[in-house]
Amino acid sequence: MNYDERLQHVSVLGAAGKMGSGILLLTAVEMADLSLKPENKGKAFVLNAIDLSDEGLAGLMDYLRAQVLKIAEKKAVWLRSVYADRDHLIENYHIIDQYINDVMRIVRPTTAMEVAYKSSLVFEAVSENKDLKVKLLKQIDQNNPHKTWFFTNTSSVPIHFIEDEAGLKGRVLGFHFYNPPAVQKLVELIVTANTLPEASAFAGNYAKALGKVVVPSNDFAGFIGNGHFMRDALHGIHEALDLAGDRPLTEAIYMMNKISQDFLVRPMGIFQLIDYVGVDVVQFIMKVMNPHLADEDLHSDLLDNMMEQGIIGGQHSSGAQKDGFLKYEKGVPTAVYDVEKKTYVDISQFAASCDEALGKLPESFVPWKNAVKIKDKDTHFGPYFASFKGMDSLGAKLALRYGKRSDAIGRKLVADKVANNEQDVNTVMLTGFFHAYGPINNYFND
Amino acid sequence: MTAGYNTISMGTGRKEFNPKKVRPGIEHYIKEAGQGVVNQIGGAEKIDESVVGNFMAARFNNQAHLGGFVGTIDPALEFKPSLSVEGACGSGGLSLISGIRSVLAETADVVLAIGVEVQNTVKAIYGADVLAGAGWYANRKKGHAYFFPGQFSDRAGVYYEKYGYDYARKGMARWFVNAMENARLDSTAQEHHNNVADLEGLYHKMKPNGASFVDHLNVLDCSKVSDGASGIAIVSEEGLKRIGVDKKDAVEIVGFAQLTRNITQDPPDMVELTTIKKAAAAALKSAGITIDQVGTVETHDCFSIAGVLAVEALGLAAPGKGAEYVAEGKTARNGVMPMNTTGGLIGWGHPTGGTGVHQAVTIWQQLTGKAGSAQIQLSAERPYGLTINMGGDDVTVVAIVYKRG
CATH class of the missing domain: 3.40.50.720 (NAD(P)-binding Rossmann-like Domain)
Structure with missing residues (x-):
């Protein structure tokens, strides 16, 4: 045939x-x-x-x-x-x-x-x-x-x-x-x-x-794309929970969403991405993958909590974004969900103080929309992320940790033989997730 | 001629253009252009008759009978003569010719000539069907999806073969660059907002690709898809007194020609715009001047190759030397023969039925010192302007010679 x-x-x-x-x-x-x-x-x-x-x-x-x-x-x-x-x-x-x-x-x-x-x-x-x-x-x-x-x-x-x-x-x-x-x-x-x-x-x-x-991709639960995304999302959630020791979780979610979008130059922040895919889908994929993983626990109580409250994101049939961790007006996040009070809190109430706590972006910052078009990624992103190392801000620290974690997740996919090589991991994240640079790089090395 | 007026040429390139939003219809453009003229001549009651040039409102807008819209410009125009004329993209030129003949026949002293087209009602792929009406329908089946770009792509292909690809593209690139630079100087131009730093680099980067468009042209070689209208008053000396306009604010029509080639036949020579050549010669002859006395030209550059071929048809360069003439900057605004000084069809825009009138407005502006930022300096020895308006593939041509009033 x-x-x-x-x-x-x-x-x-x-x-x-x-x-x-x-x-x-x-x-x-x-x-x-x-x-x-x-x-x-x-x-x-x-x-x-x-x-x-x-x-x-x-x-x-x-x-x-x-x-x-x-x-x-x-x-x-x-x-x-x-x-x-x-x-x-x-x-x-x-x-x-x-x-x-x-x-x-x-x-x-x-x-x-x-x-x-x-x-x-x-x-x-x-x-x-x-x-x-x-x-x-x-x-x-x-x-x-x-x-x-x-x-x-x-x-x-x-x-x-x-x-x-x-x-x-x-x-x-x-x-x-x-x-x-x-x-x-x-x-x-x-x-x-x-x-x-x-x-x-x-x-x-x-x-x-x-x-x-x-x-x-080799035949391991989650394959390359979700293999990276689920662990990356979990990192974002854990960082937000840690930050929430000092401040409300809503603010911490806003901050980690900003770190993963602006500081890391991605098309959307990690909480927006979870909303885009759907809290239900993310929880479900983690549940499917988890039994197959010997050395880690892919699970989040926060996701379970959101699901129980029926806050699940995803899209309307028109393609418009449904509210999840974030509330959206014309596709733009305007509020963050408070799981304790079961209501959304306007970002405008705390954005200024959170932004100040994170600190400024380096001067060489180029937004994702323009950064994706840069041909020589290393020449731009190498110095860009290196400049975080000389900064003493909370934002710089969180961004470096996020980048390192993302890199480590990518390398582990190769070590675990889910991906055949580093290039395949990067291709998946570049083409499937529209990242501006591959997660496996040398930008975040000490 | 006097009291010219252009609406904005609306379409891609303009910041305010949003193809998804509802836009003004053809009646809006007729009214705006008409009132633009009326306001400069002391009222619509001064007008004896009106003529609207339009190509394909019947398909773009499901609207024929455009003469009937003249009454929307001003109630004083109702129950006066008003008609519409059509000769494809030469329709605007035909509206001028119609007015000129009325004045010469002494049946009118003041004629309002309008040219209009609203094309953004359909996507380009369907607009191509509509515009293909400028050719013979029997040839549509074997024609290209983008019919007219296909026709001029074929002409460009022969030109490349005969005179060299790189040589030709160099001239065509300069034509495009001139168009953009000139359009930036005219606030009504469709490419007024163009801010590309390296226009020539952009042009050469976009190689013609027959798989997605046509074999020998890229989209930068093409005129714009536009919504727009232009109006101008055609008046006798008597009429000039009636409307209270000084001669220095008007241009004199000193010669014209309107020739038409058999639409059912292929062009006699793929690298010559034969009808333009004959019409320009006839118009210059009727004006009693030579091309050397012309200070500026508005020519019908529906495609950059048509600009290059027009240079040759006007006798400014020998056959095959048009690309060189353009590449050397001779048609640029500071060149020996400034052409299309507000951007032409590629830069200002090409509301098909409106273009012939827009050309006349530009020449009127340049010869009377009303071109604003786009003003060029004309020498006293060369006080003439020339417009070449073409319908179809060199089928209907209107050539008009103007002189400072």
Whole structure:
């Protein structure tokens, strides 16, 4: 079965979810492009969008149409050549409409999982629950005569557990997109000891066709991305709790968010990132990873406390940020949640005194938005972080400790053989988390 | 001609432009440009008739019948003659020609000429469909997604082949740099806010890429997508007295030509703008002057290559030498022949149906000393200005020669 044949009958499980909808979009477009190749004329391409929610599937079709329109507009130059022999497709809008039609006709929204029994490739993007994943994949595999391949968008559960328990024997691999899949360039590719080489080769080609950057990660809980993020987040939480000895926790959270965003030149502070991913998701991933870790405890009472109070962050369906550790107005944090008083406290009440306690940023500070564009990272960030060492401020100390910890987390991922090398760790953080510099560096050395 | 007025050319480049926000419609632009002229001539009752040049409001704005909007400028214009004219991107020039003919025919002494287009109603990829109407529809299917950039990309490709890629790009880069630098001096220009430090570096960094755009041009080679209008009064000597404007504040129309090539045929020569060449020669002849007596030119640089080819068509440089002429700075504002001194179509903007009138306003400003920061110094020996307004791929051309009043 060649590449095109493998992609002739595909199913996506959890297609209406945040990750599933993106995977469905990218796959639908790739399949449509294959279907338009002259050699594939007359062949049926089928992409089942499977989800439990009828409402979700209706929303998915709206999302799909809107996104395919944008994609078609961007590749109108190419589409004109594809449809060159279709005489009635003259103007760009004729061609764009036709392409949308050609993508949409491939997609079959359904709540019936049985349709996947005919697929030669199944993407799984259901919630991060091993038992659920095993149950679904096992059921499909037992009813599917095609020895189908399963690509699972698992972000933390080791793939070999799923492989063993579902009895998939080498026909599964981890294909971990970052949120949102249609935009984020990174895919972590995780194979087990048994994964068929042709499946992983296909996965590499497929990712490349989608324009993704593939980083191989070894099959350890959390892989590279969450392996770093969860520990990094825990460091931020612990530092905030320590700071809270002298001041209210709300202020400490504000300060650590500022340290991790401004001082460390990241796209957002660590508490904002937790809110973005969702307090529930972070807690859940830690819970999944923790049993697999012998020498550390990935757990936070503070996260549990937030969950119990129903303060969980995440995003509205519009993409707007929901309130979590921080409260947001038009995407900008304006208040911090007080877990004791169960209410938000305006940042304006304490920002000035906290900023003074942290001290100033070095003069060579360049905000993240501009810093990401710097080509020679070492020349900028080396001296920038070195200047903290000569400063006696609380902010400088916290920033150095944060940078060192982030570096140590990265190196441990390599030492533990989660990542094959330091470069892979840095690539994941640069492309998956939009960091301006890789966590493994020499900027924070004593 | 006198009492010229330009609205801001709105679109990408302007700080206040936000494609996601609701913007003024075409009626706003007609009204603003019309009132801009009316305010300088002592009232709308002085106007005998009006003419609106517009290309594709019927598709950009779902609106035809633009003559009917003249009454919104001032009630005094209702129940007077008003019409609209169309010749693709030469529509503005046709509105001028229409007014000039009325005055020459002595059927009017004061004509209000307006040119207008509001293009940002659709994304560029669909705007390309609309603008393709300036070509023959039978050729649309085999044309490029970005139809007109495709047409002039083909011309540029032949020019590169014949005279050398680097040589040509050097001239085209200078054309772009001049456009930006001139636009910065005019507060109504779309690139007025441009503050790129190394314009030439930016230009050469952006290599033409046929996979995403066209083979031989980058986006900096192209004119802007613009919303805007311009207005000007075309008056007889009698009319000048009526509106109370001194001759020194007006420019005299001393010659003009309006020629049209067969739209169903390909250009006779890919590296020559033949209609422009013929029209410019005819206009200069009707004015009884040569190009050497012209002090400044506004030419239709819908693409930088069209600017270079116009230099050759006007006889300022021999065939193939236009790029060199431009690269040497001869068309810059301090060069021997300052061209497009408020930025032209690439810098000031290109509200397609409005451009011909905008060119006339710029020449009027320069010849009467009203160009503000963009003012150039003209010598007494060369008191003439020339505008070249083109519709389609060198199909409809309007050439007008102006002299200080």
